[in-house]
Structures are given as C-alpha cells and as structure tokens.
Amino acid sequence: xxxxxxxxxxxxxxxxxxxxxxxxxxxxxxxxxxxxxxxxxxxxxxxxxxxxxxxxxxxxxxxxxxxxxxxxxxxxxxxxxxxxxxxxxxxxxxxxxxxxxxxxxxxxxxxxxxxxxxxxxxxxxxxxxxxxxxxxxxxxxxxxxxxxxxxxxxxxxxxxxxxxxxxxxxxxxxxxxxxxxxxxxxxxxxxxxxxxxxxxxxxxxxxxxxxxxxxxxxxxxxxxxxxxxxxxxxxxxxxxxxxxxxxxxxxx
Amino acid sequence: xxxxxxxxxxxxxxxxxxxxxxxxxxxxxxxxxxxxxxxxxxxxxxxxxxxxxxxxxxxxxxxxxxxxxxxxxxxxxxxxxxxxxxxxxxxxxxxxxxxxxxxxxxxxxxxxxxxxxxxxxxxxxxxxxxxxxxxxxxxxxxxxxxxxxxxxxxxxxxxxxxxxxxxxxxxxxxxxxxxxxxxxxxxxxxxxxxxxxxxxxxxxxxxxxxxxxxxxxxxxxxxxxxxxxxxxxxxxxxxxxxxxxxxxxxx
Numbered sequence: 001x002x003x004x005x006x007x008x009x010x011x012x013x014x015x016x017x018x019x020x021x022x023x024x025x026x027x028x029x030x031x032x033x034x035x036x037x038x039x040x041x042x043x044x045x046x047x048x049x050x051x052x053x054x055x056x057x058x059x060x061x062x063x064x065x066x067x068x069x070x071x072x073x074x075x076x077x078x079x080x081x082x083x084x085x086x087x088x089x090x091x092x093x094x095x096x097x098x099x100x101x102x103x104x105x106x107x108x109x110x111x112x113x114x115x116x117x118x119x120x121x122x123x124x125x126x127x128x129x130x131x132x133x134x135x136x137x138x139x140x141x142x143x144x145x146x147x148x149x150x151x152x153x154x155x156x157x158x159x160x161x162x163x164x165x166x167x168x169x170x171x172x173x174x175x176x177x178x179x180x181x182x183x184x185x186x187x188x189x190x191x192x193x194x195x196x197x198x199x200x201x202x203x204x205x206x207x208x209x210x211x212x213x214x215x216x217x218x219x220x221x222x223x224x225x226x227x228x229x230x231x232x233x234x235x236x237x238x239x240x241x242x243x244x245x246x247x248x249x250x251x252x
Numbered sequence: 253x254x255x256x257x258x259x260x261x262x263x264x265x266x267x268x269x270x271x272x273x274x275x276x277x278x279x280x281x282x283x284x285x286x287x288x289x290x291x292x293x294x295x296x297x298x299x300x301x302x303x304x305x306x307x308x309x310x311x312x313x314x315x316x317x318x319x320x321x322x323x324x325x326x327x328x329x330x331x332x333x334x335x336x337x338x339x340x341x342x343x344x345x346x347x348x349x350x351x352x353x354x355x356x357x358x359x360x361x362x363x364x365x366x367x368x369x370x371x372x373x374x375x376x377x378x379x380x381x382x383x384x385x386x387x388x389x390x391x392x393x394x395x396x397x398x399x400x401x402x403x404x405x406x407x408x409x410x411x412x413x414x415x416x417x418x419x420x421x422x423x424x425x426x427x428x429x430x431x432x433x434x435x436x437x438x439x440x441x442x443x444x445x446x447x448x449x450x451x452x453x454x455x456x457x458x459x460x461x462x463x464x465x466x467x468x469x470x471x472x473x474x475x476x477x478x479x480x481x482x483x484x485x486x487x488x489x490x491x492x493x494x495x496x497x498x499x500x501x502x503x
Contacts, residue, residue: 153354155317156348156352157354159315159346160342160365161341162338163338246316248316248317248337
C-alpha cells in the first residue's frame with residue numbers, strides 16, 4: 001500500500017501548482033478557479049475525513065442513518081436546484097433519492113451482502129446518493145424541457161381525449177432513459193477504458209484485483225438498481241406537477 | 253335525448269357568467285369577463301375579435317384545457333364538470349390554430365384517437381379523408397410530406413373521427429393562403445349542412461365570419477360585446493366596439 005499522510009498530500013500539491021502555471025501560461029483563464037478548487041477540495045475532504053473517522057468510531061446505527069439522511073439532503077438540494085422550474089423540486093428529489101437508496105441498501109442488507117457497519121453503509125450510500133442525485137436532476141430537467149417544448153403535441157393529444165398519462169408517455173420514457181444512460185454506458189466500457197472508482201480505490205489500498213473486481217460488480221448492479229428506482233420515482237413525481245387531475249397541462 | 257325530434261334550435265352549450273382570471277404583474281386580471289351565451293345546436297357560431305381578446309381562451313375553457321375561475325358551463329343540460337374530462341373532449345372536439353400531426357402516417361393520425369378497432373378499416377378512413385376533401389390515397393403518406401393546408405385537413409379529419417357533438421376550431425385558416433382558407437370555409441359549411449354538426453370557430457377576420465354565415469359573437473377584452481346573425485351584425489353593428497373592430501381600429 002502506498003504511504004499516505006499530509007506530507008504526501010503536500011508533495012502532490014506540486015502537481016496542482018504545475019497545472020496552474022500551465023493554465024496561466026496558456027491563458028486558459030481557469031487559474032483562479034483552480035486555486036480556489038485546490039483549497040476548497042482540501043478543506044472539504046479533510047473535514048469529511050475527520051467527520052467519517054468520528055462516525056466510524058461511534059459505530060452507532062443512528063449516526064450512520066443520520067449521516068446518510070444529511071447526504072441525501074445535500075443531494076436533493078443540488079438536484080432540486082437544477083430542476084428549479086418544477087414545483088417542490090427539493091422534496092421530489094429527496095423522495096426519489098431516498099427511495100433509490102432505501103431499496104438498494106435495504107436489499108443488500110437483507111441479503112447479507114453488507115452489514116450495518118459505517119465502513120460499508122457510508123461509502124456505498126455515498127455512491128448511491130451521488131448517482132441517484134445526478135439521475136434525478138437529469139430526469140427532472142429533461143422532463144421539464146421536453147414537456148414545455150412540446151405543449152402543442154401534448155395538448156393536441158389531450159384534446160383528442162387522451163389522459164395526461166397517455167399524452168406524456170413518450171416524454172416520460174425518454175426522461176427516464178436520459179437519467180439512466182450514463183449508467184448503461186458505464187456498463188459498456190467498464191474496465192476497458194478506465195477502472196471504476198471503487199475498484200481503483202481497493203487496488204490502491206492493497207486488495208487483490210480479483211476481489212476488487214467482484215466488489216465493483218456488486219457496486220455496478222447496486223448503482224443500476226438505485227438509479228432505476230430514483231429515475232422512475234423522480235419522473236413519476238415530477239410529471240404529476242405538470243398536469244392537474246383534470247388532465248390539464250400546467251407548466252409555468 | 254327523450255322525445256325531442258327537432259332539436260336543431262335547442263341550446264347545446266350554455267355559458268353563464270363565466271370568468272377566467274389569470275395572474276399578471278398587476279395582480280389577477282380577467283381574460284374572460286362575465287361571459288354569457290347560449291350556443292344553438294346544429295349552427296355555425298363564429299367568435300370574432302381582435303387578437304388578445306380571449307377568443308382562444310374561451311375555447312380552452314369549454315373543453316377544459318384551462319379551468320374557469322367562476323361561472324357555469326353546461327353541455328346538453330349538464331355541467332361540464334360532471335363529465336369525465338377525457339369524454340368531454342371527445343364530445344366537444346378542438347382543432348388548434350397550428351395543426352400538429354403525430355409522427356407517422358396520415359392513417360396513424362386518423363386512428364390515434366379511435367384506437368385499434370378502426371385502424372385496419374381503410375375504407376372508413378378513406379371516407380373520413382373525403383369528408384375533409386382529401387384523396388383516400390393519402391392514407392399512407394408520412395405526416396411530414398403534406399402541405400400546411402393538407403395537415404390542417406388531416407387534423408380536422410382526426411377530430412371528426414371522434415364523432416363530436418360540437419367541433420371547435422381555433423383560427424384554423426390563419427396559416428393558410430386565401431385560396432386554401434376559402435376551401436376550408438366551404439368544407440366547414442358543408443360539414444354543418446350535411447351532418448348538422450355544431451361548429452364554434454374563432455377568427456380575427458369578420459369577413460370570414462360573413463362568409464361562413466351563421467351567428468357571430470364579438471369578443472373584446474374578454475367581454476361579449478355583441479352577438480347575432482353574422483350578416484346583420486356586421487352590416488348594422490349596434491355596439492361602438494363592434495364598429496371600431498370592423499373599421500380596424502381595434503388591434
């Protein structure tokens with residue numbers, strides 16, 4: 001295993017310095033963001049590191065669940081902000097992310113694949129929440145832009161006696177697909193283009209590549225399940241905000 | 253329906269004190285303001301008025317694409333809210349200003365609303381096309397290989413496939429050249445005469461209302477200012493706003 005401490009991090013900063021010098025030399029205009037990014041990521045991750053050390057030390061289920069809920073809150077806030085045209089987007093994102101996480105973590109716990117230990121629940125939960133967050137925000141954004149961009153088609157359908165469900169079915173499917181496409185593409189190239197995160201981390205930490213691969217496969221299936229649940233739930237909830245119960249299109 | 257044999261002069265649709273208000277920067281504003289009218293069965297009704305007078309909004313209230321703020325709308329003696337919305341929209345069909353055809357063929361558009369049962373009956377679909385003055389041979393034509401006039405006719409045929417009691421049309425000829433517009437007008441008069449179909453058509457052009465005959469309603473700023481037999485109304489307008497509208501002073 002490679003040695004890691006603050007000394008190694010300090011040395012690695014030289015890479016950022018080099019990158020910033022290169023950016024400045026080429027007038028890329030990104031230097032300022034790179035400097036704040038370097039500092040910000042350091043502070044943010046070190047703070048998280050200490051927080052996780054603390055939570056891992058507690059080994060208390062409520063502390064684990066509390067942490068996961070906070071992570072979901074931040075994820076829902078981020079996704080909700082991106083889909084700001086949709087009413088109650090924060091709440092909808094939260095429910096969708098919660099559903100995706102609950103189903104996948106729940107099944108993995110029930111089947112005994114993982115234990116209720118912070119060491120498993122928090123990193124896996126983090127991956128689930130992160131991917132679900134992206135999925136929810138893509139689904140809601142796509143749904144809104146497609147539906148608001150096709151009001152004539154939808155109202156034509158409604159005026160021909162179709163229900164809101166029928167009139168929007170095509171856009172509903174398209175939005176869910178858009179939310180899942182990243183995950184589906186990931187499967188196509190996994191291992192061939194880049195080694196995925198969980199696997200890379202385990203190999204760096206000294207695990208055998210085969211063991212890392214097996215864990216990565218579990219992670220891949222888990223994330224797909226989570227993203228599917230979140231995608232469907234977020235699309236269902238968001239689309240209900242765009243139609244009244246009287247099959248009327250309501251887009252602000 | 254009961255024993256009434258001749259219901260050609262019966263009221264089919266009645267609007268009482270209908271208001272629709274929408275939120276604007278200056279607060280709630282009525283875009284339809286205490287509208288009262290009784291539409292007679294089997295007639296052509298033309299709603300005319302300058303743009304922004306609420307003509308399209310009125311049609312949208314009648315088939316419930318939008319909700320009224322207050323007042324009553326009754327269709328065949330029953331409040332429109334008492335019908336399932338999807339049924340109401342079949343009984344009172346609406347053709348939009350811009351025809352939208354679903355990707356596919358003319359045939360798939362005509363069978364869009366009637367489902368599978370008629371989808372293989374090319375003869376019936378051909379007759380439907382003939383009703384709107386199109387060749388039955390167009391059935392398999394892709395939706396994007398039609399002129400705007402043809403698209404509007406297909407949209408019209410698609411609405412007719414619902415067998416509605418009332419056909420509402422929102423400026424159906426505004427995208428067409430004068431020649432194509434005239435043939436649509438002839439077609440509408442023909443549909444009304446042959447099938448006794450009740451028509452409610454919106455236009456900003458009072459000459460079109462004159463050509464369609466029937467009755468006209470003049471709508472200005474959401475209010476019904478005058479109504480009556482089209483010829484009489486536009487030749488001898490009683491209301492100052494109608495006169496201004498005819499003179500082209502209301503835009």
